[in-house]
Amino acid sequence: MGKIIAICRSDKKGTAKYQINEALLKEDHGIEGDAHAGNWHRQVSLLSVEKIEEFRSKGAQVDFGAFGENLVVEGFDLRSLPVGTRFAIGDTLLELTQIGKECHDHCNIYKTVGDCIMPREGVFTKVIKGGKIAAGDNIELINADNNRPFSAAVITLSDRASSGTYEDKSGPLIEKILLENGYDIIEKILIPDNKALLRNNLIRLSDQRQASVIFTTGGTGFSEKDITPEVTEEVCDRMTPGISLGLISKSLEITPHAMLSRQTSGIRKKTLIINLPGSPKACRENLDTVLPALKHGLGVLRGSEDG
Numbered sequence: 001m002g003k004i005i006a007i008c009r010s011d012k013k014g015t016a017k018y019q020i021n022e023a024l025l026k027e028d029h030g031i032e033g034d035a036h037a038g039n040w041h042r043q044v045s046l047l048s049v050e051k052i053e054e055f056r057s058k059g060a061q062v063d064f065g066a067f068g069e070n071l072v073v074e075g076f077d078l079r080s081l082p083v084g085t086r087f088a089i090g091d092t093l094l095e096l097t098q099i100g101k102e103c104h105d106h107c108n109i110y111k112t113v114g115d116c117i118m119p120r121e122g123v124f125t126k127v128i129k130g131g132k133i134a135a136g137d138n139i140e141l142i143n144a145d146n147n148r149p150f151s152a153a154v155i156t157l158s159d160r161a162s163s164g165t166y167e168d169k170s171g172p173l174i175e176k177i178l179l180e181n182g183y184d185i186i187e188k189i190l191i192p193d194n195k196a197l198l199r200n201n202l203i204r205l206s207d208q209r210q211a212s213v214i215f216t217t218g219g220t221g222f223s224e225k226d227i228t229p230e231v232t233e234e235v236c237d238r239m240t241p242g243i244s245l246g247l248i249s250k251s252l253e254i255t256p257h258a259m260l261s262r263q264t265s266g267i268r269k270k271t272l273i274i275n276l277p278g279s280p281k282a283c284r285e286n287l288d289t290v291l292p293a294l295k296h297g298l299g300v301l302r303g304s305e306d307g
Contacts, residue, residue, distance in 0.1 A: 002075030002139035004089065005049045008065030009034045017065030022134035025092045025127045031070055041097040041186070041209075042124040046087075049074045051121045067118040073139060078123045083151075083210040084144030087125065089133050094125035096144075097186075098208050102200075146304035150212035150295065152183040153205045155191065155198065157218040157228055158278070162192040169280045170217040177287050178215075186211055193218070193225040202235045206271035212298045214271060218278035220263040228275050229264045236266030236273060243274060243290060250289040251282065270301045 008017035013035045023031045030037025030044050037043055047069035056062060064072045078099075085096040100120050156162075156171035168190050175185050186209055191197045198216070205211045219228030233239065243265040251258030263275035274290065276283045299305030 002073050002141065004071055004133060004135050004137045004139060005074055006064040006072040007133065007135055008070055008072070011035060017068060017070070019064055022132060024132055025130045027127050027130040030127060034070065041126055043126045044070045044094055045122055045124050046071045046073055046078055047118060047122045048076060048078050051117050055117050067116065067122065069118065069122060075139070076141060079121055081123070082144050084148055086128070086142040088140040088142055089137050090131060091129065092127070092131040092133055093129040095128050096123055097126050098124040099210065100208050102204065146302060149182055149184040150298045151186045152178050153187040153189070153209065153211045153214045154185065155189045155201055155214065155216045157191055157193050157198060157216060159192045159225065162190050170278060170283050173280045174215050174217060174276065174283055174287065177284065181291055193227060195227050195231055198228065198231045199235060202231065202268070202273060206268040211271050212302065213294070214273045215276055216273070217276045217283055220261055220275050220277055222260060226262070229262045232264050232266060232273050232275055236268050239264065239266040240272070247286045247289055251285060254285060267301065272298060272301060
């Protein structure tokens, strides 16, 4: 059992959060009146009071809310919790959606003392059930449901589609097929053929969003700009050659050009990453091949099924 130590809110983005005694959580929105509330996955942020006190012990003078957190809580090692964990506060319910965050522009705290704990220790939630909360309220931790739908992210790599030269048809098709097969689509991304962008998104979706599976489409051919397999291998802890071989073998039954594909697949932590070709037709054929076996593998990664 944990507890709310402080509730913080900001009226405008880019301004410091200030403490309030109580707040209204609005379903699928966040804290009423908070600038960062909205229809997205980072509606309410949490930070451990233990981590704040540890930071203060180094001589930094920081108020609650200074790191941009909405709820200062005690009793949990937040960063160790898996996405999907829920927090019951009275009649309200929050669900963990992201661990940590990217820090693009260093905040005032970092500029002053050279460190900020929010990017590595903060977590983000969405409001499943709304209601009133107050400082001092108890928090019950509810373990992530192993039977929840598997989450998926789709990344399209294409210089032309990302610049608006032509429409991305592969990404939306992959999303449609995954939805029809019961997957929860947490992000859809369209980026140019850029190593750094792909690397950063694969790491973020695996480590922070903890997607069950990430499908990429595009960048698997012979062109010098086709960098998807190399980046995938770079970020993965283990490769899954059986998936890649299975996809290419099945595609060879359709066209001999399949032998020119360099697509690969692998695992980063508990996220499976699978490269798909760039054409919608080949994406559909690949998904028809891999989806029948995929959920068992994802269950093994999650720990809900035996290997």
